[in-house]
Amino acid sequence: MGRNRVVIVGGGFAGYHAAKQLAENTRPDETEIILVNPTDYFLYLPLLPEVASGILDPRAITVSLPGTLPAVRLVLGEVDRIDPEAGYLTYTDAEDNTGSVNFDRLILAAGSVNKLLPIPGLATHGHGFRGVPEALYFRDHVTRQIELAAATNDQAERDARCTFVVVGAGYTGTEIAAQGPDFTRILAERHPELRDQEIRWKLLDVAPRVLPGLDRRLSSTATEVLRERGVELLTETSISEATESGVTLDSGQQVATRSLIWCVGVRPDPLVQSLGLETTEGRITVDATLTVPGYPHVFACGDAAAVPDRANPGQLTAMTAQHATRQGRLAGSNVLASLRGERLDEYRHRDLGFVVDLGARKAAANPLHIPLSGFTAKAVTRGYHLMAMPKNRLRVAIDWLLEATTKRQCVQLGLVRSGTVPLDTSSPELPNLRGEQEAQSSART
Numbered sequence: 001m002g003r004n005r006v007v008i009v010g011g012g013f014a015g016y017h018a019a020k021q022l023a024e025n026t027r028p029d030e031t032e033i034i035l036v037n038p039t040d041y042f043l044y045l046p047l048l049p050e051v052a053s054g055i056l057d058p059r060a061i062t063v064s065l066p067g068t069l070p071a072v073r074l075v076l077g078e079v080d081r082i083d084p085e086a087g088y089l090t091y092t093d094a095e096d097n098t099g100s101v102n103f104d105r106l107i108l109a110a111g112s113v114n115k116l117l118p119i120p121g122l123a124t125h126g127h128g129f130r131g132v133p134e135a136l137y138f139r140d141h142v143t144r145q146i147e148l149a150a151a152t153n154d155q156a157e158r159d160a161r162c163t164f165v166v167v168g169a170g171y172t173g174t175e176i177a178a179q180g181p182d183f184t185r186i187l188a189e190r191h192p193e194l195r196d197q198e199i200r201w202k203l204l205d206v207a208p209r210v211l212p213g214l215d216r217r218l219s220s221t222a223t224e225v226l227r228e229r230g231v232e233l234l235t236e237t238s239i240s241e242a243t244e245s246g247v248t249l250d251s252g253q254q255v256a257t258r259s260l261i262w263c264v265g266v267r268p269d270p271l272v273q274s275l276g277l278e279t280t281e282g283r284i285t286v287d288a289t290l291t292v293p294g295y296p297h298v299f300a301c302g303d304a305a306a307v308p309d310r311a312n313p314g315q316l317t318a319m320t321a322q323h324a325t326r327q328g329r330l331a332g333s334n335v336l337a338s339l340r341g342e343r344l345d346e347y348r349h350r351d352l353g354f355v356v357d358l359g360a361r362k363a364a365a366n367p368l369h370i371p372l373s374g375f376t377a378k379a380v381t382r383g384y385h386l387m388a389m390p391k392n393r394l395r396v397a398i399d400w401l402l403e404a405t406t407k408r409q410c411v412q413l414g415l416v417r418s419g420t421v422p423l424d425t426s427s428p429e430l431p432n433l434r435g436e437q438e439a440q441s442s443a444r445t
Contacts, residue, residue: 003032004339007089007103009079009271011037011065012045013324014302014331015109016390021332023071031339033072034101036079036091040065043132044389046321047396049175050357052135052142053183054410055403060395062132068391075101082106082275084295105297105335108275108284109328112266112303112319121242126262129172133415138261140415142180143187145258146199147412150191160256162188162199165247166263167239169205170213171356173263174222177203179359181229187410202232202255209235211364213318214354221364221373222356266319268304280306281316288346290331299335301327307347321388322352355381 006022008015015035022033041062050056065074077091077099088102114128127138142164149161164184166177180201188194203210203226210226210233211219226233234249239260241248246256268283277292278285283306285293290307292298301307302324309315317323326349334344353366355377363377365384372380382400386393 003028003030004104005032005034005102006105006107006335006339007034007036007101008107008109009036009082009089010109010111010269010302010304011035011039011042012109012111012302013042013321014111014304014328015107016042016063016065016069017325017328018107018109018301018332018335019069019072020390021329022336023069025333026336028071031336034075034103035065035069035072036075036077036089036101037065038076038078038094040074040076042068042390044385044392045130046171046357046388047385048129048132048135049172049179051132052129052138052176053179053359054139054408055179056396056399058132058136060392060399061389063389063391075099079110079271082108082271084275084277084292084298087297103297105339106299107331107335108272108292108298108300108304109302109324109331110269110271110304111324112268113270114262115265115267116262117264119239119242122239122260122262125242125244126167126260128262129176130266136413137415140412141259142184143410143412146184146187146191146194149197150188150193156256158194158197160246161258162194162197163202163255163257164200164259164261165202165204165239165255165257166261167204168263168265169203169207169210169233169235170263170265171211173203173205173261174210174226175357175359176261176263177201177231178222178226178229178362179357181231182359183408183410186408190410200232201230202234204234204237204239204249206236206238211356214356215366215369215371217371218354218356218364218366221371221377222358225358225362225364266303272304283316289334289344290327290347291334291344296338299331301331310346310348311351317347317349323349325388355384357381357385 008019019035044061047061051058077093080090082089088100090100092098114130128134145161149158166173184199209219210222238250239247240250242260284300286300286305290299290301303319307317309317337344355365357363361378363381365372365377365380
């Protein structure tokens with residue numbers, strides 16, 4: 001019968017682990033595996049805030065796809081169109097060349113993008129956090145603001161450049177707000193002009209507390225750490241407008257700033273809506289085996305898939321790395337089972353808890369639902385990340401050691417905002433502004 005071709009769309013947590021599962025459990029003469037992805041690396045997204053604050057080198061959290069998946073053929077490109085009935089897809093690479101790939105089985109693991117709400121000026125003046133280009137640009141931007149603040153004699157301008165507003169107190173927003181003050185303090189210490197300058201970090205969320213999707217004890221731990229570091233917490237608050245000179249809070253208050261960091265959740269990749277497949281809450285509808293109804297040769301997993309949460313009947317699994325990793329492995333196993341005429345397994349999971357890195361020696365964690373804080377939580381958090389990373393563990397550990405024993409390197413790389421770091425990646429019409437923010441305020445991880 002010849003080899004069967006399995007094509008995987010997306011190289012994030014779900015796509016990477018689906019490819020790995022397939023490669024480890026089939027022979028090259030039985031199955032050809034193709035992974036279509038716009039980059040040649042898997043990004044370990046939970047540690048992106050540490051790249052943004054200069055703790056980790058970006059190469060430490062980017063895992064080579066061809067280097068770690070030698071049995072998988074990598075096709076660099078963005079998928080444009082998928083015809084599940086005819087069994088092929090088309091893509092465009094970084095140099096605008098187009099191509100097509102046929103498949104016998106398809107795994108849709110396209111992931112997610114920034115969730116942008118219809119706030120005037122947000123797309124122009126906000127900074128997102130979904131990839132390495134955004135993190136590196138943000139690191140340059142913060143460094144630049146401190147250096148420009150030191151260079152001016154205008155106190156109002158200096159105050160604005162030393163004010164940083166983070167919207168969204170979920171995982172990413174909380175981690176950025178927790179690590180930001182230490183980063184800007186290190187930057188400011190190099191400039192005698194800023195010796196008496198107040199550097200302000202504000203964390204906003206429409207929810208009544210930070211980390212609203214987690215246990216209240218974890219939220220309390222994070223709140224205590226944030227307040228210790230001088231972060232101003234504005235709960236039940238968001239912004240109504242963003243301009244070059246600042247933001248307007250929904251209370252009408254004006255905040256002068258040059259730095260708006262947008263961390264209000266994510267939504268499925270726009271590819272999902274273009275497929276013509278049935279969706280649930282904007283994600284591809286699948287059954288418990290991750291199969292797309294009506295297309296037994298098509299599977300979907302991760303953030304792009306509406307996977308039923310059997311632990312919470314009537315709900316979907318959250319868009320987190322834990323679920324994406326497990327679903328990716330199951331998708332890989334079920335694809336092989338379908339090719340071999342075997343029974344497909346259903347998705348089941350057990351919540352292992354959550355970890356939130358709060359910078360310095362602080363973290364909040366509840367492994368196996370045991371709440372931890374302080375140094376113990378920090379050790380558990382870092383240990384979890386090292387275990388969860390497919391590769392590069394030594395590089396990450398060395399960067400953490402250097403951070404603890406040497407001075408952090410803080411220089412501008414000269415990066416400018418471009419099409420590689422867009423914030424505007426979502427649909428233009430989202431009518432329920434506050435409701436959407438509440439729904440997305442704690443997405444990630």
